Amino acid sequence: MSGFVRFITRRVISIIPMVLLIVLINFFIIHLAPGNPAQIISGLEQPSQEVIKALEHRYGLDKPLVVQLGIYFKNALKGDLGYSYIYSEPVITLIKERIGATLLLTLTSAVLAFISGTLLAAWSSRYKKGILDSILSILSYVLYAMPSFWLALILILIFSSNLRWFPTAGMFNVRLSLHGFSRFGDILYHLFLPVLTLTLIQIPVYFRVTRSSIFQVSRDEYILTMTAAGLERKKIFNKYVLKNAILPSVTIFGLTLGYAITGSALVEIVFAWPGMGRLMLDAVFKRDYNLLLGIYFVLAVCICIAILLTDVFYAILDPRIRYK
Amino acid sequence: MSFMRLKNVDISYKLENTSVRAVRSFSCDIERGDIVGIVGESGSGKSTLALGIMRLLPPNASLSAETMLFDGRNILSFNQDELRKIRWKEISVVFQKAMNALSPVHKIFTQMYDVIIAHSPDTSKGKAYKMLTELFSKVNLPSKVLNMYPHELSGGMMQRVMITMSLIHNPKMIIFDEVTTALDVITQGQLLDEINRLVREFGLTAIIITHDIGVVNEVCNKVAVMYAGELLEFGKVKDVIFSPMHPYTKALVKSHPDLRIGNELIKGIPGSLPDLTDPPGGCIFYPRCDVRLDLCKSVKPEVSVLGDRIVKCHRIQR
Ligand SMILES: Nc1ncnc2c1ncn2[C@@H]1O[C@H](COP(=O)(O)OP(=O)(O)OP(=O)(O)O)[C@@H](O)[C@H]1O
Numbered sequence A: 001m002s003g004f005v006r007f008i009t010r011r012v013i014s015i016i017p018m019v020l021l022i023v024l025i026n027f028f029i030i031h032l033a034p035g036n037p038a039q040i041i042s043g044l045e046q047p048s049q050e051v052i053k054a055l056e057h058r059y060g061l062d063k064p065l066v067v068q069l070g071i072y073f074k075n076a077l078k079g080d081l082g083y084s085y086i087y088s089e090p091v092i093t094l095i096k097e098r099i100g101a102t103l104l105l106t107l108t109s110a111v112l113a114f115i116s117g118t119l120l121a122a123w124s125s126r127y128k129k130g131i132l133d134s135i136l137s138i139l140s141y142v143l144y145a146m147p148s149f150w151l152a153l154i155l156i157l158i159f160s161s162n163l164r165w166f167p168t169a170g171m172f173n174v175r176l177s178l179h180g181f182s183r184f185g186d187i188l189y190h191l192f193l194p195v196l197t198l199t200l201i202q203i204p205v206y207f208r209v210t211r212s213s214i215f216q217v218s219r220d221e222y223i224l225t226m227t228a229a230g231l232e233r234k235k236i237f238n239k240y241v242l243k244n245a246i247l248p249s250v251t252i253f254g255l256t257l258g259y260a261i262t263g264s265a266l267v268e269i270v271f272a273w274p275g276m277g278r279l280m281l282d283a284v285f286k287r288d289y290n291l292l293l294g295i296y297f298v299l300a301v302c303i304c305i306a307i308l309l310t311d312v313f314y315a316i317l318d319p320r321i322r323y324k
Numbered sequence B: 001m002s003f004m005r006l007k008n009v010d011i012s013y014k015l016e017n018t019s020v021r022a023v024r025s026f027s028c029d030i031e032r033g034d035i036v037g038i039v040g041e042s043g044s045g046k047s048t049l050a051l052g053i054m055r056l057l058p059p060n061a062s063l064s065a066e067t068m069l070f071d072g073r074n075i076l077s078f079n080q081d082e083l084r085k086i087r088w089k090e091i092s093v094v095f096q097k098a099m100n101a102l103s104p105v106h107k108i109f110t111q112m113y114d115v116i117i118a119h120s121p122d123t124s125k126g127k128a129y130k131m132l133t134e135l136f137s138k139v140n141l142p143s144k145v146l147n148m149y150p151h152e153l154s155g156g157m158m159q160r161v162m163i164t165m166s167l168i169h170n171p172k173m174i175i176f177d178e179v180t181t182a183l184d185v186i187t188q189g190q191l192l193d194e195i196n197r198l199v200r201e202f203g204l205t206a207i208i209i210t211h212d213i214g215v216v217n218e219v220c221n222k223v224a225v226m227y228a229g230e231l232l233e234f235g236k237v238k239d240v241i242f243s244p245m246h247p248y249t250k251a252l253v254k255s256h257p258d259l260r261i262g263n264e265l266i267k268g269i270p271g272s273l274p275d276l277t278d279p280p281g282g283c284i285f286y287p288r289c290d291v292r293l294d295l296c297k298s299v300k301p302e303v304s305v306l307g308d309r310i311v312k313c314h315r316i317q318r
């Protein structure tokens, strides 16, 4: 097990330079983008030179980039990600209020997509080239090509507007102030459609990868050994084929999780989900450097943690990884 | 009645628009306690035959035969469930590529234990552990290997694990498919000695597939010489190797450094295997034979049975 501990320690340590590098790159990219925040903060179409100067001075935008970066890092270490120009609130407060909702949405849908995509693949591979397998394959192409916001709108149209089964927007009913279990139920009720959208969008990748991986593994030598040894097919499939076939989708899980956190922004906006989606969009359009940097910083950390967890999970599944 | 009787076994693999006729009209009898070597160059259909006997051919393969008897039963007519019951319990196999023969993500013990309970479901883990440790000591493996993963073992160790695994249910017959090919010479020697000992200790009937006629000479009492999917010569090792009758066997023996007689030069066999998607009509060895007759090109030689020896050559029939 010591190999395992060493493996995890190494991975955790490698996160630190990764996050620093991401912040560094983001910092420069954001400042390279055209547009002047001072103009937007002033709220004027064509502010005078003095106004711009004054605003730039107030927010430290007149200092050289490197100095700005230094200040940013220094403050970030103290947990201060700066002040949002447009919301007039500390960035960290803005993010704290919303990140929970985003994570709830993305993590739930990513895990659900992983599980259902894998199970569907396992199920359909038993009827290889049969009708069921073909239908699922075609369906997965359709879903794969579907834009998430469009699917979100369609689902709202069907389940909210027509059937009235689910709410159209929000995370909880603001008119009722629920507590405890009923609040939890209320959130689940609001969560259903956005999660359904994001899950459906993500299922195809897991389905296709696992499905082809199952066919691949079924031809591997050790499956032949187990068949030769007289194990029952069901046991061979459930124990040996599946565990080996699941490995590629675990890798994908780590990769898509990063994408999912940012990729859910559009779906959040469609469902008026109080997550980081709206925040991110505002920050981009209004050149709110600090807010944007803060969001990217937090996302980078989230993604790194997600990838780390995936790696650990992978290492638990595949002993060969720990020794590399 | 022979322990295993194969008569006119044909196996072909279907490809896109052709089929490879990997084994054609293979017939031979194996007696209880025989250790039969199957030699032949790469691609001659040895592994295919082994898989055919185990009824483990891939889905694109088709098998037909006049007779396939194993210990008095017609295994040709067995359904999947009947096959499952004799596999490993009565006949087991050690495959050619040992390194990939076990799942990379399960411990050796887990996999061994699953093989044990596939046929003896009531075996406890403790009992299994004890039994495997005992078997391991017979092939010089430490018991800690049981708690390891396949990638932590060397090729030789892995092959020993597979040999142990083939012995688990005390089968009547084991097929060893080129078990020593991928190993260094020293490990090869050790492993052969171990196999030799085990086969006798367990009173096994065995088929040993190999490229190496020297291995046959050391371990087997009978030998089948295969070429391009056909059996060309079959008989006792002392007859076939020391007075080969088929030109191909003669060439094979000559190409082996330890078996050639006197100081003749080691000679390879010029040419290569014929196209198995469309095997030639006459003698399969005709294109490479140095004593061929005109007749060999167009007429397939009959099998000549000379006592307990089989040869397929026009030269013998005359
Ligand atoms: N799954 C398959 N599909 C199609 N053709 C195959 C398949 N397996 C084997 N063959 C073909 O069948 C022929 C016999 O192959 P086989 O593996 O039985 O030879 P072999 O005597 O075991 O050779 P080697 O000494 O290299 O192991 C070869 O021409 C090979 O290309």
Ligand SMILES: [Mg+2]
Pocket (backbone or CB within 6 Å): B046, B047, B048, B096, B177, B178
């Ligand atoms: Mg082979």
